[in-house]
Amino acid sequence: MICNHLPSAAQSGMARIVSTSLIFNAHQEVDLDRPPAAAKTSNRASRLAESLSHLLHLHVEAPPRTKLLQSHWNPYSDDQDQKHSTPTYSPKEVIAEKWREIHGHCSSEWDCLLDPLHPWLRREIVKYGEFAQATYDAFDFDSFSEYCGSSRYGRDRLFEKLGLTRNGYTVKKYIYAMSHIDMPNWLERSHLVDTTWSKDSNWMGYVALSDDEETRRIGRRDIVVAWRGTVAPSEWYEDMQRKLEPYGQGDAKVEHGFLGIYTGKNESTRYNKCSASEQVMKEVTRLVQWYREKGEEVSLTITGHSLGGALALLNAYEAASTIPNLTVSVISFGAPRVGNIAFRDELHRLGVKTLRVVVKQDIVPRMPGLVLNESLQKFDEVTGTLDWVYTHCGAELKLDVRSSPFLKRGFNLPGFHSLETYLHLVDGFLDSSTTFRSDARRDIALVNKACDMLVDELRIPHFWYQLENKGLVRNAHGRWVKPTRDPEDIPSGSSEQDVHALSLGTQTQDHDVLETQYVI
């Protein structure tokens, strides 16, 4: 069942004038890591974006502060300590018997679980969302770092460093992707002329695997692929050529830029002799074979936010096409449209189940085709089969910024698009007619990690996720220096890429499989 509940944009008159690149530039006003030059272009973009936002009802009016905020979190009340002592996670339930329904693999797909949102499903959505969030939290954005664009932590320490070990998964492989010619601003590059790692590639996500205990709880061995998005949508969006390109079977077409990131490779690079697609498919194939040979049931759950959600769909399509009888689900957050209707139908035919989590005020899920597409979909009978119309796939869980008493109102594109905002709203979602649930436990402070969305009463600084002294430390001589990375956190071309030399079938020769044997 396909959901396209997006409001139609009969407001096209003025909206057509505004290019999407301008809309996204608006985020730069609050993007504190942008150089001043970026700010100079923001005023015009901001005004245009704000006009458009009113047309599209993205502007959230300031409401009277609800009582919920007071009951939830009154920083001056005596029970603040008590509030701070509440566990941040809902209790784990054994979902082994129900995991297929939770992942949409039943006749009704997610229909009966979304409104009201089943607590087991809510918990799983948050879990996968945290896997996607990890790709941001660990990413090295420092353009003065020689490892800019890599993960700050090696795969063996990623979850430990980010406090995610409690989810019961282990990272098996890191995925790297190349910059694509049509998305020139997408890649994070080091300013340094000479870097031991790579100027061509970025860390783009990872493959993880449920451990034995989590496997028992969730009823199958779960392989997770988490794709990194971009924090600043403008970086890839404003330069993107909205051009469809054939992918897979029949008339299926997907956005040219997304596909370029997923399939780009180059023999002269260190990390992308194999494409992201080849890296992830080799590892997933290996893991599926390994556990099937052991007689276990295996699932593949692919997650990602923003651009990462788009890559998740491409990845799901490829996995379902090439690995027979694999249960493939996608849980995406704030993802743009990816392909045409034939692509959607192909995913449907292959049995890929997609749950798109969407914040109503976030503009990215309306891309590409903000104006054209949404108008055309009103005449779906006529135009729906045209192969140049972008369409969303799967079920939608629609969230509303206004449901949370903790979030600021107003106009805040990067805030509405932030994955932590999404996870906060999922955590508080009961059903589409109720406001924030009062027993939500997820730490509200997380929302402001990289945006300014929390009301001042909460006393949480904005954009607080930052390194002490931007990573500089004082050495024994009193000088502030950038410490060299721990060897285990340095990306290693050989260990990630030596799989290239090995054929898919020869598992006994595969270093990673041997390692897996040891770990299991």
Add this chain to the structure above:
Amino acid sequence: MICNHLPSAAQSGMARIVSTSLIFNAHQEVDLDRPPAAAKTSNRASRLAESLSHLLHLHVEAPPRTKLLQSHWNPYSDDQDQKHSTPTYSPKEVIAEKWREIHGHCSSEWDCLLDPLHPWLRREIVKYGEFAQATYDAFDFDSFSEYCGSSRYGRDRLFEKLGLTRNGYTVKKYIYAMSHIDMPNWLERSHLVDTTWSKDSNWMGYVALSDDEETRRIGRRDIVVAWRGTVAPSEWYEDMQRKLEPYGQGDAKVEHGFLGIYTGKNESTRYNKCSASEQVMKEVTRLVQWYREKGEEVSLTITGHSLGGALALLNAYEAASTIPNLTVSVISFGAPRVGNIAFRDELHRLGVKTLRVVVKQDIVPRMPGLVLNESLQKFDEVTGTLDWVYTHCGAELKLDVRSSPFLKRGFNLPGFHSLETYLHLVDGFLDSSTTFRSDARRDIALVNKACDMLVDELRIPHFWYQLENKGLVRNAHGRWVKPTRDPEDIPSGSSEQDVHALSLGTQTQDHDVLETQYVI
């Protein structure tokens, strides 16, 4: 001897159009902690300020990168480790025999020591500059902190926390000042409605004292008063009424706003039942008496940057007026003009020696009276005695941003005004005709603590002086919370203000003196 080497502003034609408040608004483009609203006004201000900066030759053209940078610090060279292992401080010399000359207390004042700059004097200037810098580094700017506007560290830990114990001084007292009605934006205030500390007062500096070892090295017991300035000049400047007010003897007048900060008090406040003036004078008087009774020679050295340099002059005037035969020196950095010519003459009569360290491209030392004053001073014979003309006092050490190969060129008002930029340039200054000395040792990375002045080749992030996660820490339950301050770092109204109840003379009743007895 009075120096007024400031270039005359015959460029007044256009400059008159531009108000100083607009000039200072330009800093907001790179002030990352300003809310987006501030950025909106910055474009016009920026353009005007840039025009003015060209007129006043504040714009530093990009030069060919000198060889010095390559020889000093090539991040790709093999000797980087060696560079990072160099001590950051020049060796200490015993200056006991020469301290009066170094502090300007000789017939030629500083004339024979400034150009070329005597290495002993250079070292002392940096030492006092670091005392002034400590007032910024420890200041709590966090408007969500219940102690916003205080020092993050108690006075017993200040130097230890900031790595300044090697200077051989101990903090004796913290000074607090009240907001002044004519400088409404000057005070840092907590956003919190209910705070246990103070909404009216800010930590404004401290009194420190040389220990026995340092006292032997420098030839006398040195009392230091360090005054805090403001990081963003606009905050106090754009609202300042440039109005002179009588102060002290005769026709002496000083700027109304500075005097208000120095002398403001209110019985209903917690920290300013005594004014800053009363607090500092009581402590200085006590220390002078104490050490004179022990037969020691005592000096008072007052330092401050920006607004802090202005307060230093007011403080020096009061100290020299009220404590007979005290050797009083002021070493100020980027300080604005403070008073009229009669005030300057009064300081001269009292024997206060003032060394003003000034960066040529910094606009603050040209305030108040950027246009009017500098034009008038060309006709000094006629106008110099008018009591409404601001004038600088003392000797000037003039630094030039262009002398350092490590600093970015272009237009950067907050960068040119930053105290760390000053200290870097002092450290590299040989004489007015030579570029940066090659054996300068001060850590260059410090320059970018709170601005963006270092060339990219150095790989030092801009604005790097920041707390990990803005002070949030993860508690045992996984929640990100603002930890409560250590009790010893919490400002205590009683311990700082109980001196109010005690008369100046009754030293045996004075808690602080008893404490001093124990320490000595």
